[in-house]
Amino acid sequence: MTRSKSRREVLLGAAALAGAASLPRVASAQAKGRIVVGTWGGDYARLLNKNIEAPLLIKDGWEVVQDQAGDPERRSKILAEMRLPRGTTDVQGLSAINMFQMHDAGSVLPIDYGKLKNAGNLLPAMKYPYGVGHIYSGKVGVYNPKLITTAPVSYKDVFDPKQGNKVGIIDIQYQYTLVCAALAAGGKVDDLEPGKKLLLECKKAGMRIYPTNEAFAQGLKSEEFGLGVMWKARVVQWQNAGISVMPVTPTEGALAYVSGFVIPKNSPNKEGAYAYLDAMLDKSAQEAFAVDMGYNPTVSNAVVAPDLNKRIGFSPDEIKKLVDLDYNYLNKNDVALKEWWDKELKG
Amino acid sequence: MAAAAQTHFQSDERPTSLLSATTLVGPATVFVAAGLLVPLAILFRYSFDKVDARRIMIETFSFDNYVKFFSDPYYTGVLATTLRVAALCTVVCLAMGLPLAYVLARTQSRFKNVLIMLVVLPLFVGNAVRAAGWMTLFGSKGFLNVTLMQLGIITQPLQIMFTEGAVIAGIIAVNLPYMVLTLQSVIEGINRNVEEAAFSLGAGPATMFRRVLLPLSLPGILAGTILTFILGMNAYATPVLLGGPKFKMMGPLVYGQFQLNNWPFGASVAFILMTATLTLTATANILIQRRFRR
Numbered sequence: 001m002t003r004s005k006s007r008r009e010v011l012l013g014a015a016a017l018a019g020a021a022s023l024p025r026v027a028s029a030q031a032k033g034r035i036v037v038g039t040w041g042g043d044y045a046r047l048l049n050k051n052i053e054a055p056l057l058i059k060d061g062w063e064v065v066q067d068q069a070g071d072p073e074r075r076s077k078i079l080a081e082m083r084l085p086r087g088t089t090d091v092q093g094l095s096a097i098n099m100f101q102m103h104d105a106g107s108v109l110p111i112d113y114g115k116l117k118n119a120g121n122l123l124p125a126m127k128y129p130y131g132v133g134h135i136y137s138g139k140v141g142v143y144n145p146k147l148i149t150t151a152p153v154s155y156k157d158v159f160d161p162k163q164g165n166k167v168g169i170i171d172i173q174y175q176y177t178l179v180c181a182a183l184a185a186g187g188k189v190d191d192l193e194p195g196k197k198l199l200l201e202c203k204k205a206g207m208r209i210y211p212t213n214e215a216f217a218q219g220l221k222s223e224e225f226g227l228g229v230m231w232k233a234r235v236v237q238w239q240n241a242g243i244s245v246m247p248v249t250p251t252e253g254a255l256a257y258v259s260g261f262v263i264p265k266n267s268p269n270k271e272g273a274y275a276y277l278d279a280m281l282d283k284s285a286q287e288a289f290a291v292d293m294g295y296n297p298t299v300s301n302a303v304v305a306p307d308l309n310k311r312i313g314f315s316p317d318e319i320k321k322l323v324d325l326d327y328n329y330l331n332k333n334d335v336a337l338k339e340w341w342d343k344e345l346k347g
Numbered sequence: 348m349a350a351a352a353q354t355h356f357q358s359d360e361r362p363t364s365l366l367s368a369t370t371l372v373g374p375a376t377v378f379v380a381a382g383l384l385v386p387l388a389i390l391f392r393y394s395f396d397k398v399d400a401r402r403i404m405i406e407t408f409s410f411d412n413y414v415k416f417f418s419d420p421y422y423t424g425v426l427a428t429t430l431r432v433a434a435l436c437t438v439v440c441l442a443m444g445l446p447l448a449y450v451l452a453r454t455q456s457r458f459k460n461v462l463i464m465l466v467v468l469p470l471f472v473g474n475a476v477r478a479a480g481w482m483t484l485f486g487s488k489g490f491l492n493v494t495l496m497q498l499g500i501i502t503q504p505l506q507i508m509f510t511e512g513a514v515i516a517g518i519i520a521v522n523l524p525y526m527v528l529t530l531q532s533v534i535e536g537i538n539r540n541v542e543e544a545a546f547s548l549g550a551g552p553a554t555m556f557r558r559v560l561l562p563l564s565l566p567g568i569l570a571g572t573i574l575t576f577i578l579g580m581n582a583y584a585t586p587v588l589l590g591g592p593k594f595k596m597m598g599p600l601v602y603g604q605f606q607l608n609n610w611p612f613g614a615s616v617a618f619i620l621m622t623a624t625l626t627l628t629a630t631a632n633i634l635i636q637r638r639f640r641r
Binding site: 072075076079101104105106171209210211215218222224331332334335338342343346347 | 398400401402403421486487488587588591592593595603605606607608609
C-alpha cells in the first residue's frame, strides 16, 4: 500500500516536473506565431529547415510549418486561394520567372524592404519589387570530358547539330533551353525563333530529350550523351556524386537562375513572412546554402571559401555578362512555347 | 398472435428502415457530392473559359477548348494512344488474370492465403516506386540489357525505356492484381459442382469454359475489365516515368495543362478523358451483357 502510494506520488511529481519543463517551450514556440512556408520537397526543404528555420526562427519562438509540393501545384494553390481573405501560406519559394508570374496575376504582396534588416546586403539584382532572391546560379554548358574531347566554350558549341546524339536536353526545362538555343543561334531573350530552328536541327541530328534533371544526370553518368546545359550548382552536386562532368560558362553569357520567395497577398501572418525573408538573407544561412547546395549567396556580406567559390561562383566578368530571362515575354508566350515544344520538338 | 406480431413488425419496419437507409447512405452521399460532384461542376464550367496569361482565365462561354482538342491531330493522337494502351493492357490483364484467378479460386492448398497475398503484394508499393523499379530493369545499363549483353545475345543495349512497350508492361504490372482479385472473388462463388456436371455430360475443358465458366464469371470479367480499363485510361506515373518526354497519354496531358496554368484547356481535356472512359465502359458493358443474354 505504502509502496503503491509512493510510486503514484513519484509519477505525479515526475509528470508535474515534465509539464512544468515543457510549458515555457510550448509558450515560446507559440509566442511569435506560426509561419507556413510553401517549398519544394527534398534537399531544399531539408536545408531550409537546417540553415534557416531551426537556427534562426524556431529558436526565437516561431513555429515553422513547411507546405511541400512542386511549384506548379503551389502556384495553382496561390491562384485558387487568391479570392479568399485568408490564404494558407505565408511565404512561397519560387523561381524568378514564377515569382513574376504570381506578381503578374496580382496574387503577391509588394515587398517592403524597410522591414528587412538584411536588405542592405541584398545584391541589387536580387531585389525584386514583388519577391526576394534567395540563391542564384547560372545555366552553363556541361560536358563529359571522356566523350567530348574539345571542350565547348559557348551555347553555340553545345547546340551544334554536328554533335548529333551527343547532345541532351531536359523536357521540364523547356523555357531555359529555348532561350539558351536562341542565344546560341543569335536570337535574344525575347526572340526565340532562331532557337526553335536550331533545336529542330539538333533534333534531326539525334539530340536526346530527358524528362527530368535526374534522368539527364543518369544519361550523363551512363555516357548516353556528353553535352548539354545545366545550372552550375547542379553540376557541382553531380561532380560530388561521382559523375564525370565539367561546367563551362558560355561566351554568350550564362542565363541566370534565381530562386526566391514571395508573400501571398492573403498571407495569414505577414509579420512572420517578413521574419522568414529576413532570416533567409542572414549571412550564416546564405553561407550554409552555398556549402550545402552549391548555389551562390544573394547577399554581399556572405563569405564563400575561395576553393568553393571557384566551383560554384562566377568571375566578376561572368557576373556582368549574366543574362536574365524576359519574364514578361515568357509569361505571355508560355502556353504557345510549350505547345511548340510538345508538338514540334518532341512530336 | 403471430399475425399481430407481423402487423406490428410491418408497421414498425418502414420508418426504421428508411431512417437506417438515410443514415447509411447519407454521409457517403454528402461526401461524394461535396468532394467530387461540386469540384467536377466547377471544372466543367472552367472548360468553357478562355486562358489568359495575366488572369489565368477569362470567364466566357465558348467551345474553343473542345474544338481545339478535336481539330488538332496532336491531341486526338494522344487520345488514340491512350485508348490503344488502355485497351491492350486490359486484354492482356484479362488473358493473364483469368487462369491465375481460376487457380487461386479453386486451389485447396493451405497456402491459398499466402498466394492471394502474393498477388496483392505489388499494391503495397506506390505506382511511382514500382515504375522506378522498372527503370532499373529497362535502362540502357539496366538489368535486362546488361544480362543480354553479357550472354552475347545483343551487342548494343536495346532501347526499352521511353517506349510504348515499357509503358504497357508497367501498366499491366500495376493493373493485373486488380483483375485477378476481382475475378477470383467471382469464380470462388461459382459452385464447383456446375463444372463437374458439365464434365460428366461430356464437355471438354474448353467447352466447359466457354459454356459454363465464362457466362457465370461474366460479372467478374466485366467488373475487372472496367476497373483495369479505367485505371489504364487514367494512368499517370507509369507513362511519365517509363514513356519519357515524347510519349503522351491523357493523364499527363491534363497535368501538363494545369502546370502551364492553362486551366480551361486542362479542364476540357479532363472532361474529354472522362467522357471517353465512361462511354466506352458503358458501351462495352451493354454489348457484352446483350451478347451473353442470348
